[in-house]
Amino acid sequence: MTELSNLCLLLVILVNFFALGSSRLGACIHAVALQGAVLALLPLATHGLSVHTLLLAAGALALKGILIPWLLLRAIREVRIRREMEPLIGFVPTLLLGALATAGAFIFADLLPLIDAHQGGLFIPTSLATLFAGFLLLISRRKAITQVVGYLILENGIFIFGILLAEAMPLMVEAGVLLDLLVAVFVMGIVLDQINREFSTLDTEQLSALKE
Amino acid sequence: MMLAALILLPLALVPVAWLAPWYRVRSWLLPLAGTIHLLLVVLALGNVPDAAPGEWIGLDPLSRLVLLVASPLYLGCALYAVDYLEMRRERGNRTMVPCLLLFLSALSMAAMSRHLGLMWLALETTTLASAPLIYFNRNRLSIEATWKYLLICSVGIALAMLGLLFFAYAALRGGVPVSLLLSDLLAAGPVLSRPWLHAGFVLLLVGFGTKMGLAPLHAWKPDAYGEAPGLVGALLAGGLTSLAFLAVLRTMQVMAAAGAQGVARPLLLGLGLLSLLLAALFMMRQGDFKRMLAYSSIEHMGLLAVGVGIGGLATFGALLHMINNSLAKGCLFLSAGNIHRAFASKRLADVRGALVALPFSGALFLTAFLAVTGTPPFGIFLSEFTILRGIFGAGQLWVGLAVLVLLATVFIGMGASVLAVSQGEPTERDLAFTDRFLLVAPPLLLLLAVLFLGLYIPESLRLLLEQAQALVEGGT
Numbered sequence: 133m134t135e136l137s138n139l140c141l142l143l144v145i146l147v148n149f150f151a152l153g154s155s156r157l158g159a160c161i162h163a164v165a166l167q168g169a170v171l172a173l174l175p176l177a178t179h180g181l182s183v184h185t186l187l188l189a190a191g192a193l194a195l196k197g198i199l200i201p202w203l204l205l206r207a208i209r210e211v212r213i214r215r216e217m218e219p220l221i222g223f224v225p226t227l228l229l230g231a232l233a234t235a236g237a238f239i240f241a242d243l244l245p246l247i248d249a250h251q252g253g254l255f256i257p258t259s260l261a262t263l264f265a266g267f268l269l270l271i272s273r274r275k276a277i278t279q280v281v282g283y284l285i286l287e288n289g290i291f292i293f294g295i296l297l298a299e300a301m302p303l304m305v306e307a308g309v310l311l312d313l314l315v316a317v318f319v320m321g322i323v324l325d326q327i328n329r330e331f332s333t334l335d336t337e338q339l340s341a342l343k344e
Numbered sequence: 345m346m347l348a349a350l351i352l353l354p355l356a357l358v359p360v361a362w363l364a365p366w367y368r369v370r371s372w373l374l375p376l377a378g379t380i381h382l383l384l385v386v387l388a389l390g391n392v393p394d395a396a397p398g399e400w401i402g403l404d405p406l407s408r409l410v411l412l413v414a415s416p417l418y419l420g421c422a423l424y425a426v427d428y429l430e431m432r433r434e435r436g437n438r439t440m441v442p443c444l445l446l447f448l449s450a451l452s453m454a455a456m457s458r459h460l461g462l463m464w465l466a467l468e469t470t471t472l473a474s475a476p477l478i479y480f481n482r483n484r485l486s487i488e489a490t491w492k493y494l495l496i497c498s499v500g501i502a503l504a505m506l507g508l509l510f511f512a513y514a515a516l517r518g519g520v521p522v523s524l525l526l527s528d529l530l531a532a533g534p535v536l537s538r539p540w541l542h543a544g545f546v547l548l549l550v551g552f553g554t555k556m557g558l559a560p561l562h563a564w565k566p567d568a569y570g571e572a573p574g575l576v577g578a579l580l581a582g583g584l585t586s587l588a589f590l591a592v593l594r595t596m597q598v599m600a601a602a603g604a605q606g607v608a609r610p611l612l613l614g615l616g617l618l619s620l621l622l623a624a625l626f627m628m629r630q631g632d633f634k635r636m637l638a639y640s641s642i643e644h645m646g647l648l649a650v651g652v653g654i655g656g657l658a659t660f661g662a663l664l665h666m667i668n669n670s671l672a673k674g675c676l677f678l679s680a681g682n683i684h685r686a687f688a689s690k691r692l693a694d695v696r697g698a699l700v701a702l703p704f705s706g707a708l709f710l711t712a713f714l715a716v717t718g719t720p721p722f723g724i725f726l727s728e729f730t731i732l733r734g735i736f737g738a739g740q741l742w743v744g745l746a747v748l749v750l751l752a753t754v755f756i757g758m759g760a761s762v763l764a765v766s767q768g769e770p771t772e773r774d775l776a777f778t779d780r781f782l783l784v785a786p787p788l789l790l791l792l793a794v795l796f797l798g799l800y801i802p803e804s805l806r807l808l809l810e811q812a813q814a815l816v817e818g819g820t
Contacts, residue, residue, distance in 0.1 A: 245539050247517055263506070270499065276491065283498060290506050299522040300512035305461035309505070312468045316498055319475050323491055330484050339488040342567040344626060 137177040140170045141258040144292070145234060148265035151285060152230045153223050155215050160281050161204045167288055168196025174295050184303050192291070195310050200284065200317045207321045208277055211328040221272035230265050237261040255296050263289030276327055276334045280320050287313055346388045347401050347456055350411075353380060354449040361441040370441045371429045377445055378419035381452070385415040397527035400459045405811035409663060410455045410590045412808075413670045416793070417582045418448055420786035421575045424678050427782035428575060431685070439476050446473040447579065454587045460508050460524040460594065464501070467555065467591060470584055471497045477579075478572040489564075489571035496564040497555060504551020504591075510544030511598065513537070526594065533601025541599070542607055548595045549611060555588035556645045557638075559619040566626075569638035570690070574681015577634065581641045581677060582670035589648055589666055593816050596652060600818030605655070613653030613743070619646025620750040627757035634680055634690045636761050637673075640716060643754050644669045650747060651731045652816065658734025660813045664801075665727035671794045672716045672724055678787040679708040683765065686777035692761055697770035704779040706766050708787050713762040715794050717755045723797030 147167040151160050172193035175185040208214070219226070237260035242252075250256060266286030270279050294301055301309070324334060331338045354377045361373050388403065389412065395402020403411075425444070429437045447470055454466035471494070479490040511529065512522050517537035523529070529536075550561065557565040569577045592612075599608040623643035630636040644665070651662025680690075682705035687695045698706035715722035718729075728751065735744040 308465040
């Protein structure tokens, strides 16, 4: 089972890089959907089959893998935006930063005081690297929709860490967290639509009237 | 049972509010929910014992304090909302009322949850429920404010979730069963693994600090408070910030149980002082009186952080200050909302002579300014004085002096703007808006409550504050 989860985690890292380097919004959203679906396998791969892990996996697959990407895809279809133009930090520099951060995460995770079972595993470095990739996407892109994708990747990073601590998050809380994520993206989708109607673009550069 | 009703009752009214076809009925659901909530809170405070270990929902002195302040504030805002929504029929209330009800439900849950994961969930729900409220005016500026609010607070609270997981890992590494129940974490305090605990605290402080609006994590605050309707601003500045402060206090409880207060306090103190400094600077040349209120909120959040960062008597003062600040902010935002409505502007350049044009709202705004900047005999004077006594008593002379200077700066900066708004000849002669009973009575009552707390603190409240302080400082 460890091989399976390691494979999943490596896939997650690959998706991070794809999202950082791609300028096509549709491809980015599909990548996040893939990442969500892969994450749904992780609880099963690490903790084995049980009611808790099955429900968690089903919930993650339904929301992170299907429903949320569908919401986002619908949003970009309506606003007819395909590409991220002129990011604040270019695609190559963000990729490089992402690579550095991923390497850093692996080195850093080795220094952390982990319990023996987690020593040398891929979980913690992947979680940190994904977290950072999401953050990078969030701050380096202008299109509001890419920022939502960044937020989702960041949440995925935290989700990976949470899988290690399945006991800490009882099913009810975990379900609530997923539901909140869905509602958050739903509300963001509505705001996206309003931004587009009002400004005829999803460029967050336009959102700069409020300042001192 | 009674506690469950506090959460479920407003929640049950959400679909009712959404489906009800009558505009006035929908509006009146808010005071209905608020009144029942307040009655239940008063009953629960007297009759429900403190939570036993292992319970997910329950009361302790801290949650009692927060409920005690949030519930009357909510009722005040709910009453105000009736006439406000009547005045703004063109905007509709089919989004506003359900969102406000959901906000009340999440607020009760956040105040009473004893499981940190559940508390996180409730806090995130308050963010989501309030985002559509900020967007009430549906213009470019409010979209921008809503987007910043949603994104910054969502990312902040996501980091807080990571912090919670770090706390859980600290327990795992410490060799005790993993649990995010507050009672379990407190019991496991001494064996929690230090590195994870410290890292978790920093993340939690960043996450909940974002919701509180502590500098430098406050970027969303002036925008959101500036663009949201007055009553939403009142709920955010008085209610939501108190909840976020409660969340910070919960993490302080865990830190105290682990004996790691020495790590936590300087961080809080630093953020608090930075917030005070930043608020004082931006208050000086503020051309927009609603944004000015946001900086006032940042200032008071800073004071709370400084109080808890010093500890002892200052923590007691900070808890008292939380109550006073919420009530005063309620009055300030509601009366500012009236002035904004009447002059159809919140720029200082456009608004003059509020005292003449709106005798009641203008006077309330001016008095609430005096109250909020710590003029005696209002309650805030007392709580700021207590915090300062705590700071000097702890031997932190320079911190105390810095706080004094910054408070004075805030007074001058805010005073200049408030006087400009309220004095002089009105710029507009015939205003469409006039003071109405329900738009003036709630802020007046909130202000009277602040005044009352400045003159007399009931024995039971003092006891509750002392118990709450003991909890934060690691007692039982």
